[in-house]
Amino acid sequence: MKICVVALGKIGLPLAVQFAAKGHEVIGADVSERVVSLVNDGAVPFPGETDLDVKLKEAVAAGLLSATTDTTAAVAQSEAVVVVVPLFVDADGVPDFGWMDSATRAIAAGLRPGTLVSYETTLPVGTTRSRWAPMLQEGSGLTAGRDFSLVFSPERVLTGRVFADLRRYPKLVGGVDEASAAHGVRFYEAVLDFDDRPDLDKPNGVWDLGSAEASELAKLAETTYRDVNIGLANQFARFADTVGVDVTKVIEACNTQPYSHIHSPGIAVGGHCIPIYPRMYLWNDPAATVVRAAREANAAMPDYAVQLLADAYGDLTGANVLVLGAAYRGGVKETAFSGVFPTVEALRARGANAFVSDPMYTAEELTAHGLPPHQGEDVSAAIIQADHAEYRNLGPAELPGVRVLVDGRRVTDPARWAGTDRVVIGG
Structure with a gap:
């Protein structure tokens, strides 16, 4: 697959490297020219993530990972888009959607029929369906669930050990409809590795929780x-x-x-x-x-x-x-x-x-x-x-x-x- 990862921070960059390690062609999109330049040189823009330096160099050298500041162009070339843009709340607990709104509009401008869009940034319940779906539809002229797939699939990793956590914990997926969820499950089964050790408490793999709201919650x-x-x-x-x-x-x-x-x-x-x-x-x-x-x-x-x-x-x-x-x-x-x-x-x-x-x-x-x-x-x-x-x-x-x-x-x-x-x- 051709995959776009939007935001190459402490979660997004290891995800992009993981996807490339599975043989997929990944374009990382980030607003920081410094981050994009470092990634294209195979250099880690932040310290402390186990094995990221080695895996990043390998992915870039193999021609499977590149980076750009042009999110719309990267999305237009991709079959799947994974969004890991930060979302914060203010002192009163009100979410500041500014960065994510901007990224979503850029994604919508490049969105093509058949594409999967997966939000991994932690969100208030209902955001994927009530905020991102209308925004993507308005900017692309496409309909979520019919023309493109839309899911929420939360990151469940800890910085410093992202690759290990990606293997250990079940990957949760919730779609805006059944077809989107099925698309999301197929995607994550193709890009992740899972431990199957008998000491794990629950069976590993990708879990469809039934709706975007369930996955958000x-x-x-x-x-x-x-x-x-x-x-x-x-x-x-x-x-x-x-x-x-x-x-x-x-x-x-x-x-x-x-x-x-x-x-x-x-x-x-x-x-x-x-x-x-x-x-x-x-x-x-x-x-x-x-x-x-x-x-x-x-x-x-x-x-x-x-x-x-x-x-x-x-x-x-x-x-x-x-x-x-x-x-x-x-x-x-x-x-x-x-x-x-x-x-x-x-x-x-x-x-x-x-x-x-x-x-x-x-x-x-x-x-x-x-x-x-x-x-x-x-x-x-x-x-x-x-x-x-x-x-x-x-x-x-x-x-x-x-x-x-x-x-x-x-x-x-x-x-x-x-x-x-x-x-x-x-x-």
Whole structure:
């Protein structure tokens, strides 16, 4: 097949490479001339994705992957179009469709009869049918379900391990009609590889969920579940702090029972997914009080971690405090909705001088993100915000002068901090 992947970001580019590895001819479309140039040179435009550098070079060298800024022209040459353009929500949870609207109009201008269009970007329920179908029809003069196929098929991968996750998890598809769904199933069966190991909980492959709406809800539900679960764990942790209980031992004990799957508490929930998709769900279902409460509970954790520091340290006015970790999670160079921002804000609100360090970021990069880099200043307290592997062996020798450490991710060894006040969330 000839396939167009629209948006060559941290999900779109690995998808394009995966499709090319199956022998298909792929054109990647992106608005960034820099990204397009790098991809055409076989160079990865972002770090951290396992095997992407090797697989990208192979695909480009084989003539199976190229990139362009002309989305309409790329679509006009393609039998299938996969859309992975980012969608965000504002502070009130209202989706900003600007980028996706623009991409959809460009797709419509090049759409031909018989083409499959698959949206993989997480969407509010009903968007594929009520927003994209009319827009594609208006711009192309074609009818969804009759002249072209239209499906929603959510990405279900984690950056850093996209290729492994593509193999492991069932691929979900929902069409605007049965024919579109069948087309989507055939397409994904032809472009993906699936594990068939006997230890998998469910049979792998492509699952037709029956409608675009069901597929949209499945993506929102699985990510919202994680936010709610983490919110519950954080509530348990905060209560454990008041009664002197180690919540990790409690959670470990609970999870020996097969019906309990409590997640881990922590200083923040970040990234493109978990902080965003529950708010997208709430846009559809504003009466979902459980979802709203969990989102609020998780958003409050950076301030709670700083309060724990103040309780142990005393007045933070004028104190130099080092925040360890700008990334939203360990080992990933990404600050999207990272807990570092509200942590720094909470420290400043208490009069502290906040500094940030991260093994994956230079001082210049931190400054570009609006974060104050640590450049040798003496510090008397520290907060671990990201669970980088480099922090596992951290001790007082590496942080001279630190009187109080708040380990927001429980990555440090308590034995190494004997004699220093080490505080963790949840006892």
